Amino acid sequence: MPGSGSIEPGLLVRVVRKEMIAEGVVKLVLSDISGAELPAWTPGAHIDLLLEDGTCRQYSLCGDQNDLATYEIAVLRENESRGGSAYIHDVLEEGDSALVKGPRNNFALVGSQKYLFIAGGIGITPIMPMLEALGTSTEWRLLYGGRSRSSMAFRDELVTRYGDRVNIRPQDEFGMLDLDSELNGADSGTAVYCCGPEPLLEAVEHRCESCSNASLHVERFSPKVQDHAETTAFEVELARSGKTLLVPADRSIVDVLGDVGIDVDVSCEEGICGTCETAVLDGIPDHRDSVLTEEEKAENDAMMLCVSRSCSPQLRLDL
Template sequence: MTDLDLVVADKQVVADGVALLTLRRADGGELPAWEPGAHVDLVLGADLVRQYSLCGDPADRTGWRLAVLREQSGRGGSAHVHDVLATGDTVTARGPRNRFPLVPAASYVFVAGGIGITPIVPMVAAAAAAGADWRLVYGGRTRASMAFTELAERHPDRVEIRPQDETGLLDLAGILDAAPDRPVYCCGPEALLGAVEQECARRGAVVHVERFAPKDGALDGPQEAFEVELAGTGEVFAVPAGRSVLDVLEDAGVEVLSSCQEGTCGTCETGVLAGVPDHRDSLLDDDERAANDAMMICVSRSRSARLVLDL
């Protein structure tokens, strides 16, 4: 994937703790195309790569818009964006990549929590443009902490803004009961995602989620040693307990793109030609896991003594 050196054309605060960036090419040229649900990687330092959803207009190829929440307990990426990155600076971006695509449908329910509104913004625009029947319920800690609340002004009959300090927790059962048989798209904190998945499972509803953090329990499991073989070179590496495939390959000088190192972004997805992975990511669905033809090498391990990777 090609690295793009982009200029921070604009940076502004759009809610408490939320910075909105507009990135453009220095020469004014077009950026790669993308669709709702896509994200890009920002390379903020040698070992500091973070993913942020694109929240602008896919038809505008002159700029990418990203909204970044300052994570008080984060690992430094959001703090760098808020405290270091300034208008006029150059930042390297990779992508876009889409693990959260909007599937064409006649109707939708969108549920967003906090900064999880970012991938939903272009989704509701696409649904509206397609003439679909849709509803968005957007929750957050406080109204001041919620970006893009102007969506309610543009679509007063379809968008509900629900700050927790004003209206309490989202009534997910009521939201889903009011719109049966619609596909549900949800992004936000893990507690919200897990609750939406449970409610949808009870109803047999189709649900699509995007996680910014690992799913509860996803990283749990035994830490047994195994081997990986690179199909392209025949090299074999031992992966000891407590170390990831990614760690071992990077130490050996094998170039593999990675980003989140938590199994949530898909950057390190690698083909599996033989062996049975022990999937510990928060991305692949049940069918993709059962196929066992790809894995996220930053977190997933092996159920077999050896894996043959398409590297």
């Protein structure tokens, strides 16, 4: 549901376990610092993790959704980290605390008779709970790629638990994933879920454009590269207060709202987490996020305020 402009309170958690589970991948187990149950979540959900160094990053929940005593996330050390993964790997220790917001889900598991999961590297994390939820009574298969076997988190666990439903294909042994054979062989009505690095997502999206058999669902860790028209100024009318504000070409809606004391909950500020989703009552948004599907964007009833702008001279927002 689109946000209403209120700031979501954070939840203080403690790191109760930290362990390396693959080359360059550390798993954190988090619990409420007071011992209370954590908010419920569904497969595909992520949390915002706010660290003491001031960084805020989104991480998919990869543990047991029925265990509300803990959350589990897996974090890849990024070579070009902006601070989040390096801090978690090098500084954060068992017993340390952090602030969590969410969970929220932009990658929810839809009902289907058949599923094809495609994971690249750390993109396996949101898929793990999906497989657990589906179990073995539903028809599904997983294509899982990575740089090498040693870098692929949960590899042995997946093979032991699900057997030949899981196709492990490290790049140093098999080369690039054979997406053509996987997608061309998908039966009609197959739900395809893909998460991983941007080149993989783009490749799967490209192939699914000509594949009428499958419905594609993706989740991104970084913004999708997009071509947009020239950035121009526009107005936003705030339906609840009646205020009208000018958004200059060089500023975001979130920034302008902050100038007049209206705080909107934001996290990634890149259009990938969905935190700042807000209902649009009138006008045509210029969608620049990587969360909404093309069908959702066409409805023009919600937008991400951190990156999106306006195609019409004015937008009327539910704020």
